[in-house]
Amino acid sequence: MDEKIKVSGGTGLSSKDISSGKIFMTEDSLDCAYAWDTGVAINRYLSELKKARIIGTKCRKCKRVMLPPRLFCELCFIPSNEWVYLQDSGVVNTFSICYVHWDASRIGEGEKPHLPAVIEIDGASQGMGIMHLLGEVEPKHIKTGMKVQAVWKPESEREGSITDIKYFKPL
Amino acid sequence: MRKVAMVGAGMTRFVRRALETPKELSYEAAKIALDSSGLSLDDLDCVAHGTAPDAFDGIHQNGEYMVDGSGGWNKPTMRVYVGGGTGVHAIVHGWHHVASGLFDTCLVVCEEKMSSAMPHAQGFFLTIFDSITERALEPNLLWIFALEMNRYMERYGYTKEDMALAAVNNKTNGLNHPASQFSDQVTVDDVINSEMLAYPVSRLDVSPVSDGAAAVLLAAEPVARRLTDKPVWIEGVGWSLDTAYWATRDLSYPRYLDQAARMAYEMAGIREPAKQIDIAEPYDPFDYKALHHMEGLQLSPRGRTVELLRDGHFAKDGNLPMCPSGGLLGVGNPISAAGTMKVCELFWQLRGEADQRQVPGNPRLGVAQAWGDLMQVSSVVVAGI
Amino acid sequence: MSKRVAIVGIGYSGFRSTSGDLSYREMIFEAATKCYKDAGGIHPQSIDSFVASSEDFMEGISIADEYVPDQLGAVLKPVQSIGGDSLQGLASALMQIKTGQHDVVAASAFSKVSNLSHYEHVVAYATDPAYIRPLHENPYFIAGLEMNRYLYETGTTREQCAQVVVKNKYNALNNPHAVYGARISIEDITGAAPLSEPLGVFDVSGHIDGSIVLILASEDKARELTDHPIWIKGIGWATDTPNLDSRTDGLGRAIYAELAGQKAYQMAGISAPFNEIDFAEIDDTFSYKELQHIEALKLCGPGEAGELLALGSFNPGGDFPVNVSGGSLGAGCLHEANGLQRVLETVLQLRGEAGTRQLAGVETGLAFAWRGIPTATGSAIILSSRL
Numbered sequence: 051m052d053e054k055i056k057v058s059g060g061t062g063l064s065s066k067d068i069s070s071g072k073i074f075m076t077e078d079s080l081d082c083a084y085a086w087d088t089g090v091a092i093n094r095y096l097s098e099l100k101k102a103r104i105i106g107t108k109c110r111k112c113k114r115v116m117l118p119p120r121l122f123c124e125l126c127f128i129p130s131n132e133w134v135y136l137q138d139s140g141v142v143n144t145f146s147i148c149y150v151h152w153d154a155s156r157i158g159e160g161e162k163p164h165l166p167a168v169i170e171i172d173g174a175s176q177g178m179g180i181m182h183l184l185g186e187v188e189p190k191h192i193k194t195g196m197k198v199q200a201v202w203k204p205e206s207e208r209e210g211s212i213t214d215i216k217y218f219k220p221l
Numbered sequence: 222m223r224k225v226a227m228v229g230a231g232m233t234r235f236v237r238r239a240l241e242t243p244k245e246l247s248y249e250a251a252k253i254a255l256d257s258s259g260l261s262l263d264d265l266d267c268v269a270h271g272t273a274p275d276a277f278d279g280i281h282q283n284g285e286y287m288v289d290g291s292g293g294w295n296k297p298t299m300r301v302y303v304g305g306g307t308g309v310h311a312i313v314h315g316w317h318h319v320a321s322g323l324f325d326t327c328l329v330v331c332e333e334k335m336s337s338a339m340p341h342a343q344g345f346f347l348t349i350f351d352s353i354t355e356r357a358l359e360p361n362l363l364w365i366f367a368l369e370m371n372r373y374m375e376r377y378g379y380t381k382e383d384m385a386l387a388a389v390n391n392k393t394n395g396l397n398h399p400a401s402q403f404s405d406q407v408t409v410d411d412v413i414n415s416e417m418l419a420y421p422v423s424r425l426d427v428s429p430v431s432d433g434a435a436a437v438l439l440a441a442e443p444v445a446r447r448l449t450d451k452p453v454w455i456e457g458v459g460w461s462l463d464t465a466y467w468a469t470r471d472l473s474y475p476r477y478l479d480q481a482a483r484m485a486y487e488m489a490g491i492r493e494p495a496k497q498i499d500i501a502e503p504y505d506p507f508d509y510k511a512l513h514h515m516e517g518l519q520l521s522p523r524g525r526t527v528e529l530l531r532d533g534h535f536a537k538d539g540n541l542p543m544c545p546s547g548g549l550l551g552v553g554n555p556i557s558a559a560g561t562m563k564v565c566e567l568f569w570q571l572r573g574e575a576d577q578r579q580v581p582g583n584p585r586l587g588v589a590q591a592w593g594d595l596m597q598v599s600s601v602v603v604a605g606i
Numbered sequence: 607m608s609k610r611v612a613i614v615g616i617g618y619s620g621f622r623s624t625s626g627d628l629s630y631r632e633m634i635f636e637a638a639t640k641c642y643k644d645a646g647g648i649h650p651q652s653i654d655s656f657v658a659s660s661e662d663f664m665e666g667i668s669i670a671d672e673y674v675p676d677q678l679g680a681v682l683k684p685v686q687s688i689g690g691d692s693l694q695g696l697a698s699a700l701m702q703i704k705t706g707q708h709d710v711v712a713a714s715a716f717s718k719v720s721n722l723s724h725y726e727h728v729v730a731y732a733t734d735p736a737y738i739r740p741l742h743e744n745p746y747f748i749a750g751l752e753m754n755r756y757l758y759e760t761g762t763t764r765e766q767c768a769q770v771v772v773k774n775k776y777n778a779l780n781n782p783h784a785v786y787g788a789r790i791s792i793e794d795i796t797g798a799a800p801l802s803e804p805l806g807v808f809d810v811s812g813h814i815d816g817s818i819v820l821i822l823a824s825e826d827k828a829r830e831l832t833d834h835p836i837w838i839k840g841i842g843w844a845t846d847t848p849n850l851d852s853r854t855d856g857l858g859r860a861i862y863a864e865l866a867g868q869k870a871y872q873m874a875g876i877s878a879p880f881n882e883i884d885f886a887e888i889d890d891t892f893s894y895k896e897l898q899h900i901e902a903l904k905l906c907g908p909g910e911a912g913e914l915l916a917l918g919s920f921n922p923g924g925d926f927p928v929n930v931s932g933g934s935l936g937a938g939c940l941h942e943a944n945g946l947q948r949v950l951e952t953v954l955q956l957r958g959e960a961g962t963r964q965l966a967g968v969e970t971g972l973a974f975a976w977r978g979i980p981t982a983t984g985s986a987i988i989l990s991s992r993l
Binding site for chain 2: 682
């Protein structure tokens with residue numbers, strides 16, 4: 051073989067190659083369903099969200115107040131079963147203004163962009179954030195360091211999910 | 222420690238949608254790596270696979286599926302994965318096989334066929350998020366990178382233009398790569414004015430979805446010296462994984478890479494990486510990541526990376542060329558194959574065989590790195606001639 | 607070959623058909639805590655590296671490696687996942703120590719298969735998408751094909767396969783961690799509903815949840831951390847073709863097991879395994895697999911396993927006890943965690959900690975794991991209490 055050959059294969063196809071029937075395709079849609087056990091810590095987290103409360107756990111050794119709550123401190127590696135209620139407010143650590151949906155399709159005309167953010171929750175140790183969404187705010191007004199407050203779904207609609215918080219709005 | 226060298230490398234072209242099946246892509250890359258070294262398949266001891274999430278290929282146990290394409294039939298084969306970091310980590314994994322003394326030769330093959338995922342591979346990234354506490358928010362992969370990029374830019378006051386400079390650097394280098402899926406010169410304005418996907422990420426800040434495969438043959442010292450007079454030695458390997466609770470981390474600095482790089486440099490006996498290393502292939506699925514990673518690799522002081530980039534320090538003819546291959550931004554991003562492509566580049570550059578991409582000055586020492594999982598892992602390979 | 611390596615810590619939790627009270631993170635934390643205590647109370651920050659083994663589709667999580675570090679105490683440590691059986695993961699841990707870069711490495715694996723609604727769907731996704739999957743057959747047909755070919759080539763009988771189930775389910779009654787123990791007759795099995803003939807419903811092992819964490823250490827470290835190191839004498843793994851239609855010799859013969867065993871024996875310096883090894887934990891995901899694997903591992907000649915089984919050779923009181931734990935048929939199948947479970951059981955026996963199922967005077971054991979249908983990958987390990 052010629053020593054110079056370093057690249058071979060990787061034959062590009064166009065959409066036309068497929069639509070015109072030049073290339074055969076086989077299609078299958080994945081049909082997997084899961085019911086994940088939430089366990090002790092996240093079960094409590096979700097039940098508290100249903101009551102419009104945010105709860106974390108505290109490590110008795112390093113004193114970190116952790117969110118999402120966990121049954122163990124991953125750094126000290128000991129159980130952490132002291133529950134601590136946190137505020138439902140926090141500070142924007144970082145944010146984005148996202149014009150595509152989860153499946154990469156673009157948001158439609160008149161649709162508002164998604165506003166994901168990392169929010170450091172008040173009462174948790176410094177830097178302890180969760181990913182959530184911002185709302186009731188013009189994208190251009192969002193700033194890192196901005197104080198925000200959870201906007202909860204009405205009690206009847208809450209189901210024990212992170213989406214029981216609709217979004218966080220500026221305080 | 223047993224000395225291990227790279228003695229062969231090969232890859233496919235990176236394309237948006239490949240005619241070849243994942244097995245066939247694996248075969249193309251594996252075949253060149255073997256043939257270029259002169260080792261026959263019969264004399265190959267084992268195969269180490271890398272491929273990122275099965276969901277892209279829609280194939281469960283994808284490592285098994287690749288076996289006959291990658292030369293692993295009736296041999297020991299083992300697949301490793303650390304998400305996006307897999308392509309470089311597979312070299313570390315292959316190094317384990319040979320440096321342990323269990324094997325004398327190991328073919329590392331990484332493959333990704335992302336075009337099989339319909340309508341778009343992006344959709345499958347939903348399943349990388351925490352199944353209970355995050356997925357319900359319908360996150361997009363772009364979110365987390367946008368969140369990290371924003372954090373990085375704000376920390377040092379960097380602008381979108383600053384980040385675009387990295388994209389232009391890499392994409393320009395990539396124009397000379399025969400496997401590249403791009404052919405057009407891109408300017409800073411092109412990047413800044415490309416479609417805004419998730420502020421601050423625009424379309425050209427991001428590497429494309431691709432199909433492709435890459436392979437590297439590793440051999441223990443005596444075999445390596447028999448096969449080639451230019452073995453490229455694996456001088457150091459390192460890897461580190463940070464917490465899965467990614468939103469609790471300081472996103473402005475890659476601590477995991479700091480750890481991984483120090484581990485690799487310690488093994489390689491490198492005390493001053495920024496001075497000693499001649500070429501760097503930091504992982505660049507997004508332009509900001511190339512810069513972020515140069516800092517984590519200890520190749521650039523935190524917060525001064527853009528300044529060095531502007532001064533030409535990281536250009537092809539600069540003091541420390543960054544992504545001479547073109548990187549993921551300039552060649553393409555078939556996830557695990559892209560990481561291995563970076564190691565292939567070290568192999569060719571250090572042997573002086575990188576053709577038009579060859580950096581001047583006979584580089585002796587290079588570093589390649591890849592990054593993945595939930596923005597939390599890095600694997601580093603230091604290679605020297 | 608350089609360093610000698612031992613297993614110095616074991617920990618496990620679960621081993622039941624459902625585990626709704628704990629998340630996978632919590633279940634692994636429990637196993638890791640026990641394991642670290644067992645390994646001289648080591649703190650995870652003193653462990654050099656961690657290897658998990660998993661497959662994404664089993665967990666419903668893409669890049670499951672993301673969620674490995676916290677529950678092992680491995681934050682900001684070298685961590686990687688092997689997409690394979692956990693015995694392959696253990697092999698990776700072993701290689702890492704033998705390179706000289708690390709001294710102490712943890713290997714972990716778990717099963718939360720109870721969270722998965724249709725296991726068969728996931729297995730089907732492991733078959734070729736272009737020409738096997740469109741047949742829309744239940745993937746157990748592959749086991750049916752293999753079993754039939756194995757019976758044809760070796761003259762082994764349907765009843766002898768059923769005898770494996772009888773033995774393993776009976777052994778499981780002595781294992782407090784086994785959930786599928788039973789007194790059952792050959793007729794119960796051969797008379798049960800067929801799944802994919804000749805395979806019947808009782809020839810298939812039931813699934814369980816559980817997690818296992820082991821610690822491996824180099825010789826010096828091993829002696830520091832424990833008084834009862836169990837030495838890894840040999841290891842091997844191999845893969846036959848994934849193409850079912852190319853696996854012509856492999857359907858009846860389990861070539862992957864022959865190759866894996868050969869490599870492990872060679873490394874351990876074993877030439878007559880039946881005489882030099884005292885007992886084995888061998889994959890029995892399906893009844894016929896135990897017999898096929900026993901033959902492939904050269905513990906007897908082709909077609910002899912069924913007869914030896916009938917003679918009682920593989921019973922706990924026999925010449926070469928196989929699956930005293932109950933195996934997958936009696937204790938349950940943990941999928942990619944099977945390999946570590948078999949190693950765990952072998953270590954317990956070698957340490958003399960196997961309770962009422964303890965074998966007398968055992969010094970060297972063999973564990974063998976297979977990745978299940980449709981794969982042709984197996985891994986073998988030789989463990990010994992004697993250096």
